Amino acid sequence: MSNINTQLSHLWIIMDWNRRWARSKLLPSVAWHKAWADNVIKITKLADKQWIKYLTLWALSENNLKKREKKEVEWIIKLINNIESFLWEMLEDNLRFDTIWNLSELPKNSQIILERVKEKTKNNTWITLVIALVYGWQDEIVRATKKILDAWINPEILTKKEFRKYLDTANFPMPELIVRTWWDIRHSGFMLFDSEYSEYYFTEKNWPEFNEKEFSKCMDYYWNTKRNFGK
Numbered sequence: 034m035s036n037i038n039t040q041l042s043h044l045w046i047i048m049d050w051n052r053r054w055a056r057s058k059l060l061p062s063v064a065w066h067k068a069w070a071d072n073v074i075k076i077t078k079l080a081d082k083q084w085i086k087y088l089t090l091w092a093l094s095e096n097n098l099k100k101r102e103k104k105e106v107e108w109i110i111k112l113i114n115n116i117e118s119f120l121w122e123m124l125e126d127n128l129r130f131d132t133i134w135n136l137s138e139l140p141k142n143s144q145i146i147l148e149r150v151k152e153k154t155k156n157n158t159w160i161t162l163v164i165a166l167v168y169g170w171q172d173e174i175v176r177a178t179k180k181i182l183d184a185w186i187n188p189e190i191l192t193k194k195e196f197r198k199y200l201d202t203a204n205f206p207m208p209e210l211i212v213r214t215w216w217d218i219r220h221s222g223f224m225l226f227d228s229e230y231s232e233y234y235f236t237e238k239n240w241p242e243f244n245e246k247e248f249s250k251c252m253d254y255y256w257n258t259k260r261n262f263g264k
Contacts, residue, residue, distance in 0.1 A: 041255055043087040043206045044080055045231070047213040047223055048240040068241035070112060073162075074119070077128070079248050081160045087205055088162050089133070091223060095169035098138060113143050113166070116150055123150070127159035133201040134168040135176070163205065170222035173201055202227050210255045215239040230262050 048069065073090060080088045093109060101109070116130070123130055130150050137144070147166075177199040181191070184199075197203055207227045211220075212234045220228070234251045236243065 041083065041085055041209050041252075043089065043208040044085050045089045045091070045208040045211045045224065045228075046076070046243075047091045047211070047221065048243075049213060049215045049217055070115070072241055072243060074122070075245075076243065076248060077160065077162050078126070079245060081126070081128075083252060086160060088160060089165060089205070089208070090163070091165040091168060093166045093168070094221070095135070095138070095167055095172055098167055110140060110143055113139065114146050116164075117146055120150055120153060123154050123157070123162075127157045128154060129157040129159075129161040130154045131161055131163045133163055133165050133205075135172060136166060138167040161205075168223075170225050174226075176201075197226065200226060207231070209260075210234060210251065212236065212251050214243050230260070232258050232260065 069092075076090075077088055093113075097109070098106060122128075132147055132151065136147060139147075177196070180199040181196070186195070202224065207229075208224070208231045210233075211223070211228060211231045213220075214236055215238065218235050220233075232255055234254050236247055236251070238244075238247050
Protein backbone atom coordinates (compact mmCIF):
# COMPACT_ATOMS: atom_id res chain seq x y z
CA MET A 34 0.00 0.00 0.00
CA SER A 35 1.53 3.32 -1.02
CA ASN A 36 2.56 5.78 1.62
CA ILE A 37 1.09 9.28 1.22
CA ASN A 38 1.59 10.39 4.81
CA THR A 39 3.21 13.58 5.90
CA GLN A 40 5.34 13.90 9.02
CA LEU A 41 3.75 12.37 12.10
CA SER A 42 3.55 15.47 14.26
CA HIS A 43 1.22 14.29 17.05
CA LEU A 44 1.04 10.80 18.55
CA TRP A 45 -1.57 9.88 21.17
CA ILE A 46 -1.29 6.79 23.35
CA ILE A 47 -3.98 5.27 25.55
CA MET A 48 -1.90 3.47 28.17
CA ASP A 49 -3.89 0.47 29.31
CA TRP A 50 -3.71 -2.66 31.48
CA ASN A 51 -1.00 -1.52 33.85
CA ARG A 52 -2.63 -3.20 36.86
CA ARG A 53 -3.12 -6.49 34.98
CA TRP A 54 0.59 -6.46 34.16
CA ALA A 55 1.45 -6.11 37.85
CA ARG A 56 -0.86 -8.99 38.77
CA SER A 57 0.61 -11.22 36.06
CA LYS A 58 4.01 -10.66 37.66
CA LEU A 59 2.56 -11.45 41.11
CA LEU A 60 3.27 -7.88 42.14
CA PRO A 61 0.97 -5.59 44.11
CA SER A 62 -1.21 -3.37 41.95
CA VAL A 63 0.71 -0.28 43.01
CA ALA A 64 3.86 -1.76 41.45
CA TRP A 65 2.68 -0.63 38.05
CA HIS A 66 3.27 3.01 38.99
CA LYS A 67 7.05 2.83 38.71
CA ALA A 68 6.79 0.71 35.55
CA TRP A 69 4.38 3.29 34.14
CA ALA A 70 6.73 6.21 34.80
CA ASP A 71 9.82 4.40 33.51
CA ASN A 72 8.09 3.60 30.24
CA VAL A 73 6.85 7.16 29.79
CA ILE A 74 10.48 8.28 29.75
CA LYS A 75 11.54 5.53 27.31
CA ILE A 76 8.70 6.11 24.84
CA THR A 77 9.13 9.88 24.95
CA LYS A 78 12.76 9.46 23.95
CA LEU A 79 11.76 7.12 21.11
CA ALA A 80 9.17 9.61 19.87
CA ASP A 81 11.78 12.32 20.03
CA LYS A 82 14.09 10.29 17.78
CA GLN A 83 11.23 10.00 15.26
CA TRP A 84 10.93 13.80 15.14
CA ILE A 85 7.45 13.65 16.61
CA LYS A 86 6.71 17.10 17.97
CA TYR A 87 3.84 16.20 20.33
CA LEU A 88 3.28 13.07 22.38
CA THR A 89 0.04 12.90 24.38
CA LEU A 90 -0.42 10.15 26.96
CA TRP A 91 -3.77 9.44 28.58
CA ALA A 92 -2.74 8.80 32.16
CA LEU A 93 -5.89 9.28 34.22
CA SER A 94 -9.53 9.32 33.22
CA GLU A 95 -12.34 11.08 35.02
CA ASN A 96 -13.78 7.69 36.00
CA ASN A 97 -10.41 6.43 37.25
CA LEU A 98 -10.26 9.24 39.78
CA LYS A 99 -13.80 8.70 40.99
CA LYS A 100 -14.16 4.90 40.89
CA ARG A 101 -10.78 3.39 41.76
CA GLU A 102 -10.00 2.27 45.30
CA LYS A 103 -8.84 5.04 47.62
CA LYS A 104 -5.40 3.51 48.11
CA GLU A 105 -4.76 3.28 44.38
CA VAL A 106 -5.92 6.86 43.80
CA GLU A 107 -3.49 7.97 46.51
CA TRP A 108 -0.67 6.18 44.67
CA ILE A 109 -1.68 7.82 41.40
CA ILE A 110 -1.56 11.24 43.06
CA LYS A 111 1.91 10.42 44.44
CA LEU A 112 3.00 9.50 40.92
CA ILE A 113 1.68 12.80 39.57
CA ASN A 114 3.43 14.74 42.33
CA ASN A 115 6.70 12.97 41.51
CA ILE A 116 6.83 14.52 38.03
CA GLU A 117 9.09 17.27 39.32
CA SER A 118 11.85 14.76 39.99
CA PHE A 119 12.22 14.42 36.20
CA LEU A 120 12.55 18.17 35.64
CA TRP A 121 16.33 18.09 35.19
CA GLU A 122 15.95 15.45 32.48
CA MET A 123 13.24 17.48 30.73
CA LEU A 124 15.50 20.53 30.69
CA GLU A 125 18.49 18.50 29.51
CA ASP A 126 16.46 16.98 26.66
CA ASN A 127 14.85 20.33 25.71
CA LEU A 128 11.43 18.78 26.43
CA ARG A 129 8.37 20.90 27.06
CA PHE A 130 5.87 19.50 29.53
CA ASP A 131 2.15 20.26 29.38
CA THR A 132 -1.15 18.89 30.61
CA ILE A 133 -4.71 18.93 29.39
CA TRP A 134 -8.15 18.58 30.94
CA ASN A 135 -9.74 19.18 34.23
CA LEU A 136 -6.86 19.60 36.65
CA SER A 137 -9.13 21.33 39.14
CA GLU A 138 -10.27 17.84 40.22
CA LEU A 139 -6.76 17.09 41.51
CA PRO A 140 -5.45 18.09 44.96
CA LYS A 141 -4.22 21.68 45.10
CA ASN A 142 -0.64 20.58 45.76
CA SER A 143 -0.69 18.45 42.59
CA GLN A 144 -1.96 21.39 40.57
CA ILE A 145 0.86 23.59 41.90
CA ILE A 146 3.52 21.00 41.05
CA LEU A 147 2.21 20.47 37.52
CA GLU A 148 2.00 24.21 36.84
CA ARG A 149 5.53 24.70 38.17
CA VAL A 150 6.98 22.06 35.83
CA LYS A 151 5.05 23.53 32.89
CA GLU A 152 6.38 26.99 33.67
CA LYS A 153 10.00 25.83 33.94
CA THR A 154 9.89 23.94 30.62
CA LYS A 155 7.69 26.31 28.60
CA ASN A 156 10.58 27.66 26.50
CA ASN A 157 11.89 24.23 25.51
CA THR A 158 11.52 23.59 21.80
CA TRP A 159 12.12 19.94 20.99
CA ILE A 160 9.30 17.53 21.85
CA THR A 161 6.19 18.42 23.87
CA LEU A 162 5.01 15.74 26.28
CA VAL A 163 1.34 16.21 27.12
CA ILE A 164 -0.21 14.23 29.97
CA ALA A 165 -4.00 13.91 29.90
CA LEU A 166 -5.32 13.96 33.46
CA VAL A 167 -8.89 13.62 34.75
CA TYR A 168 -10.16 13.35 31.20
CA GLY A 169 -13.51 12.37 29.78
CA TRP A 170 -14.85 13.43 26.41
CA GLN A 171 -18.35 14.11 27.72
CA ASP A 172 -16.87 16.37 30.39
CA GLU A 173 -14.76 18.17 27.81
CA ILE A 174 -17.69 18.78 25.47
CA VAL A 175 -19.80 20.17 28.32
CA ARG A 176 -17.02 22.50 29.45
CA ALA A 177 -16.39 23.64 25.86
CA THR A 178 -20.10 24.38 25.40
CA LYS A 179 -20.13 26.44 28.59
CA LYS A 180 -17.16 28.48 27.32
CA ILE A 181 -18.97 29.12 24.02
CA LEU A 182 -22.11 30.24 25.84
CA ASP A 183 -20.08 32.50 28.12
CA ALA A 184 -18.42 34.05 25.05
CA TRP A 185 -21.83 34.80 23.48
CA ILE A 186 -20.79 33.23 20.18
CA ASN A 187 -23.38 33.69 17.45
CA PRO A 188 -24.59 30.17 16.48
CA GLU A 189 -24.68 31.27 12.85
CA ILE A 190 -20.89 31.67 12.78
CA LEU A 191 -20.02 28.66 14.93
CA THR A 192 -17.99 26.43 12.62
CA LYS A 193 -16.05 23.29 13.46
CA LYS A 194 -12.85 25.32 13.36
CA GLU A 195 -14.29 27.90 15.75
CA PHE A 196 -15.65 25.18 18.04
CA ARG A 197 -12.23 23.56 18.39
CA LYS A 198 -10.85 26.77 19.86
CA TYR A 199 -12.82 25.99 23.02
CA LEU A 200 -11.55 22.42 23.43
CA ASP A 201 -8.68 21.63 25.77
CA THR A 202 -6.59 20.54 22.79
CA ALA A 203 -6.94 23.85 20.95
CA ASN A 204 -3.21 24.63 21.15
CA PHE A 205 -2.08 21.28 19.75
CA PRO A 206 -2.33 19.76 16.27
CA MET A 207 -4.82 16.97 15.68
CA PRO A 208 -3.27 13.50 16.01
CA GLU A 209 -2.26 11.47 13.01
CA LEU A 210 -1.95 8.25 15.01
CA ILE A 211 -3.64 6.91 18.17
CA VAL A 212 -2.20 3.82 19.87
CA ARG A 213 -4.02 1.76 22.48
CA THR A 214 -2.19 -0.86 24.46
CA TRP A 215 -3.49 -4.31 25.38
CA TRP A 216 -5.73 -4.98 22.41
CA ASP A 217 -8.91 -3.32 23.68
CA ILE A 218 -10.43 -2.28 20.36
CA ARG A 219 -12.35 0.74 21.61
CA HIS A 220 -11.69 4.44 21.96
CA SER A 221 -13.21 4.92 25.44
CA GLY A 222 -14.34 8.39 24.47
CA PHE A 223 -10.78 9.58 23.91
CA MET A 224 -10.59 12.92 22.06
CA LEU A 225 -13.46 12.17 19.74
CA PHE A 226 -13.56 15.56 18.05
CA ASP A 227 -9.88 15.65 17.14
CA SER A 228 -9.63 12.02 16.03
CA GLU A 229 -11.95 12.23 13.03
CA TYR A 230 -9.19 11.20 10.60
CA SER A 231 -6.70 9.65 12.98
CA GLU A 232 -5.26 6.22 12.31
CA TYR A 233 -5.66 3.67 15.13
CA TYR A 234 -3.17 1.02 16.15
CA PHE A 235 -4.17 -1.60 18.74
CA THR A 236 -1.36 -3.61 20.28
CA GLU A 237 -1.57 -6.75 22.44
CA LYS A 238 1.18 -5.37 24.66
CA ASN A 239 0.19 -3.66 27.88
CA TRP A 240 1.82 -0.34 28.68
CA PRO A 241 4.77 -1.58 30.79
CA GLU A 242 5.60 -4.05 27.99
CA PHE A 243 5.23 -1.47 25.21
CA ASN A 244 8.90 -1.38 24.20
CA GLU A 245 11.07 -0.14 21.35
CA LYS A 246 10.17 -3.09 19.12
CA GLU A 247 6.45 -2.48 19.53
CA PHE A 248 6.91 1.24 19.05
CA SER A 249 8.65 0.52 15.73
CA LYS A 250 5.69 -1.63 14.67
CA CYS A 251 3.38 1.33 15.31
CA MET A 252 5.56 3.58 13.20
CA ASP A 253 5.71 1.04 10.37
CA TYR A 254 1.94 0.67 10.48
CA TYR A 255 1.46 4.41 10.18
CA TRP A 256 3.95 4.98 7.39
CA ASN A 257 2.46 2.13 5.36
CA THR A 258 -1.15 3.21 5.72
CA LYS A 259 -2.82 5.09 2.91
CA ARG A 260 -4.79 7.90 4.48
CA ASN A 261 -7.80 9.06 2.42
CA PHE A 262 -9.28 11.71 4.74
CA GLY A 263 -12.82 10.84 3.66
CA LYS A 264 -12.10 10.86 -0.08
